[in-house]
Amino acid sequence: MSKEIWVWAEQRQGRLMPVSLELLGKGQELSRKLGGKVAAVLMGAEVRELAAELLEHGCEKVYVAEDPILSLYQSGPYGNLLAGYIEESKPEIVLWGATSVGGELAAWVAARLRTGLTAHCIDLYIDDIKGKPQLVQVVPGWGGNLALKIVCDTTPQMATVKPGVMAEAPRTKAQGEILPLAVEIKGGDFRAETIEIVEEELEERPLEEAKIVVAGGWGLNSLGSFELVGELAKVLGGAVGGTRPALDKGWITESSLIGQSGKTVSPDLFISLGASGAAQFTTGFEKAKVILAVEQNPQAPIFEIADIGIVGDLKSILPLLIQELKKGL
Amino acid sequence: MALNIVVCIKQVPDPEHFSKVSLDPVTKTISREGIPAIINPLDKNALEEGLRIKEKFSAKVAVITMGPPQARRALEEALAMGADEAFLLCDKAFAAADTLGTACALAPGIQKIGHFDLVLCGNETVDSGTGQVGPQIAQFLNIPYLTKVKEIAFDEERTLIVKRGLEQGYMRVRVKLPALLAVNKEINKPRLTTAFGIIAAAEKEIKAFDCRELGVDPNDVGISGSPTRVVETFQRVSQRRREVIYGSPEEAVKKTTERLKEFGALVQ
Numbered sequence: 001m002s003k004e005i006w007v008w009a010e011q012r013q014g015r016l017m018p019v020s021l022e023l024l025g026k027g028q029e030l031s032r033k034l035g036g037k038v039a040a041v042l043m044g045a046e047v048r049e050l051a052a053e054l055l056e057h058g059c060e061k062v063y064v065a066e067d068p069i070l071s072l073y074q075s076g077p078y079g080n081l082l083a084g085y086i087e088e089s090k091p092e093i094v095l096w097g098a099t100s101v102g103g104e105l106a107a108w109v110a111a112r113l114r115t116g117l118t119a120h121c122i123d124l125y126i127d128d129i130k131g132k133p134q135l136v137q138v139v140p141g142w143g144g145n146l147a148l149k150i151v152c153d154t155t156p157q158m159a160t161v162k163p164g165v166m167a168e169a170p171r172t173k174a175q176g177e178i179l180p181l182a183v184e185i186k187g188g189d190f191r192a193e194t195i196e197i198v199e200e201e202l203e204e205r206p207l208e209e210a211k212i213v214v215a216g217g218w219g220l221n222s223l224g225s226f227e228l229v230g231e232l233a234k235v236l237g238g239a240v241g242g243t244r245p246a247l248d249k250g251w252i253t254e255s256s257l258i259g260q261s262g263k264t265v266s267p268d269l270f271i272s273l274g275a276s277g278a279a280q281f282t283t284g285f286e287k288a289k290v291i292l293a294v295e296q297n298p299q300a301p302i303f304e305i306a307d308i309g310i311v312g313d314l315k316s317i318l319p320l321l322i323q324e325l326k327k328g329l
Numbered sequence: 330m331a332l333n334i335v336v337c338i339k340q341v342p343d344p345e346h347f348s349k350v351s352l353d354p355v356t357k358t359i360s361r362e363g364i365p366a367i368i369n370p371l372d373k374n375a376l377e378e379g380l381r382i383k384e385k386f387s388a389k390v391a392v393i394t395m396g397p398p399q400a401r402r403a404l405e406e407a408l409a410m411g412a413d414e415a416f417l418l419c420d421k422a423f424a425a426a427d428t429l430g431t432a433c434a435l436a437p438g439i440q441k442i443g444h445f446d447l448v449l450c451g452n453e454t455v456d457s458g459t460g461q462v463g464p465q466i467a468q469f470l471n472i473p474y475l476t477k478v479k480e481i482a483f484d485e486e487r488t489l490i491v492k493r494g495l496e497q498g499y500m501r502v503r504v505k506l507p508a509l510l511a512v513n514k515e516i517n518k519p520r521l522t523t524a525f526g527i528i529a530a531a532e533k534e535i536k537a538f539d540c541r542e543l544g545v546d547p548n549d550v551g552i553s554g555s556p557t558r559v560v561e562t563f564q565r566v567s568q569r570r571r572e573v574i575y576g577s578p579e580e581a582v583k584k585t586t587e588r589l590k591e592f593g594a595l596v597q
């Protein structure tokens with residue numbers, strides 16, 4: 001039986017999505033334990049250069065499905081082709097980037113193959129479960145820093161991972177091979193047909209690039225506004241983020257949500273204000289160099305993952321903190 | 330053009346009370362005691378979109394949910410918002426389903442309702458948040474699908490032009506009906522229920538189907554039809570410094586700034 005580990009290498013507008021290289025890094029780690037090769041599946045119009053890029057990041061095999069018709073993501077043909085390739089080669093594991101496109105594609109393929117799929121994993125590793133090496137998929141659980149280990153009894157074992165969660169595969173000498181795949185399109189595949197992709201300029205600098213991120217939670221409600229979060233960010237030259245209640249309140253936009261359903265950031269400094277520290281939130285900034293939290297409840301789980309925690313009321317602390325940091329810079 | 334629209338709605342714990350949700354360490358199931366249940370917020374957007382289409386063309390809007398007996402409440406609310414019919418898929422065999430096990434019940438449920446042209450879902454739920462159920466239903470129904478839908482326009486009869494969100498920008502897609510669309514928050518603002526709507530809903534019937542009535546094999550749904558399973562819950566331990574500062578706000582802030590400087594966290 002083949003024991004390949006596959007990564008769906010997503011390209012958009014002729015560029016590899018960075019999460020593909022992050023999954024490749026994890027795939028290599030898994031293969032050291034499981035054995036077998038790490039392969040990427042790449043689809044698009046002219047993607048040889050991208051295949052080379054994958055090889056330069058340690059990919060051992062790049063399966064390439066090239067056809068002008070695949071230049072834009074098309075849910076029908078992409079799904080059908082991928083399901084077919086997986087049925088034929090029977091990889092043991094398939095990893096997907098949880099992008100706006102990767103998430104739906106993985107779900108559809110999982111249904112077609114009648115196999116399991118775990119969404120938004122924060123960690124993946126191989127462990128012996130009942131005497132059999134299996135992919136352990138870790139997702140945030142309810143209550144503080146609880147996490148769940150999930151396994152899948154069918155193959156391939158499949159998981160999606162958000163961008164920024166795993167470390168990119170390092171560059172090495174390219175040694176792998178590029179293998180072309182047959183592209184057969186069926187008549188019914190284009191019942192949904194992508195006409196165009198329109199790229200829009202982001203209004204703000206992407207959160208992922210900021211060196212300092214200041215995030216606010218439901219606790220800001222007691223101040224009656226989110227304004228001071230923005231002010232602190234401005235003083236520090238950082239970006240603003242928030243928890244899900246902050247999004248529900250309309251204080252932040254969806255592109256500033258941090259956590260399992262939002263962005264994963266790894267700034268030099270992350271400041272959490274008035275957030276209890278649910279695992280679904282904290283998973284979004286675990287890799288920050290320094291974490292500072294301000295929170296009034298000393299029992300809140302946010303203190304378990306912060307480097308510095310201030311127990312206190314934001315009403316008095318936040319204005320002082322802004323004042324003090326203004327001075328200090 | 331008369332359209333048959335089916336909207337998938339799920340009853341979920343109100344996110345405002347999420348801090349009270351806990352996980353039973355033994356059974357590994359979620360305890361929702363004392364937590365109010367609501368219709369998943371994006372499913373209300375899906376219903377709203379269905380109702381708006383109905384207002385423009387002639388259409389019938391059905392809502393369907395798979396859930397415990399109390400999920401009837403969510404259907405009642407949807408009927409009060411303006412849905413025409415409601416269907417409850419309810420059976421012990423459906424319990425503890427992952428997304429595949431859920432879609433395996435919902436797809437035959439939708440077929441059971443009868444002819445359908447458009448299936449609407451929320452893009453994701455607040456309690457599981459996978460966004461997988463929609464595409465999986467579409468696969469089982471063998472219809473095209475789109476997620477992250479932010480705008481739907483009718484091009485010709487039975488063809489839609491859909492704007493679907495991307496990380497930066499959007500995709501324009503032409504879709505032929507029947508199709509499944511999973512919608513985002515930007516698509517519309519869901520209406521509130523009115524007293525009139527509640528009175529009108531009292532006249533409408535909620536039909537319930539169990540596993541046998543749906544004609545599905547109990548092995549394909551619920552926990553038996555779910556390939557993924559939770560094997561363990563555990564506490565993640567952090568390697569952080571975890572220094573907690575109490576005291577007067579002035580002292581706390583002063584100490585904090587010192588620490589931040591020490592750690593080099595303020596250097597840009």
Ligand SMILES: Cc1cc2nc3c(=O)[nH]c(=O)nc-3n(C[C@H](O)[C@H](O)[C@H](O)COP(=O)(O)OP(=O)(O)OC[C@H]3O[C@@H](n4cnc5c(N)ncnc54)[C@H](O)[C@@H]3O)c2cc1C
Binds near residue numbers: 263279295296300458
């Ligand atoms: C599948 C799934 C995915 C999810 N994805 C995400 C995600 O991506 N991002 C996310 O954030 N959440 C996510 N959640 C929700 C998450 O579980 C929590 O509900 C959420 O993070 C809580 O946000 P919060 O800390 O702002 O609110 P709360 O938990 O209500 O915390 C508010 C805190 O503010 C403190 N406070 C109040 N007033 C003050 C004051 N004056 N001064 C100081 N402190 C004060 C309170 O003590 C409290 O601890 C997800 C949940 C699920 C089930």
Ligand SMILES: Nc1ncnc2c1ncn2[C@@H]1O[C@H](COP(=O)(O)O)[C@@H](O)[C@H]1O
Binds near residue numbers: 428449
């Ligand atoms: N039990 C259910 N009953 C009806 N619809 C559901 C159910 N679970 C999920 N859905 C639909 O599928 C969408 C995505 O759910 P999820 O994959 O759980 O994020 C939801 O917004 C609903 O429209």
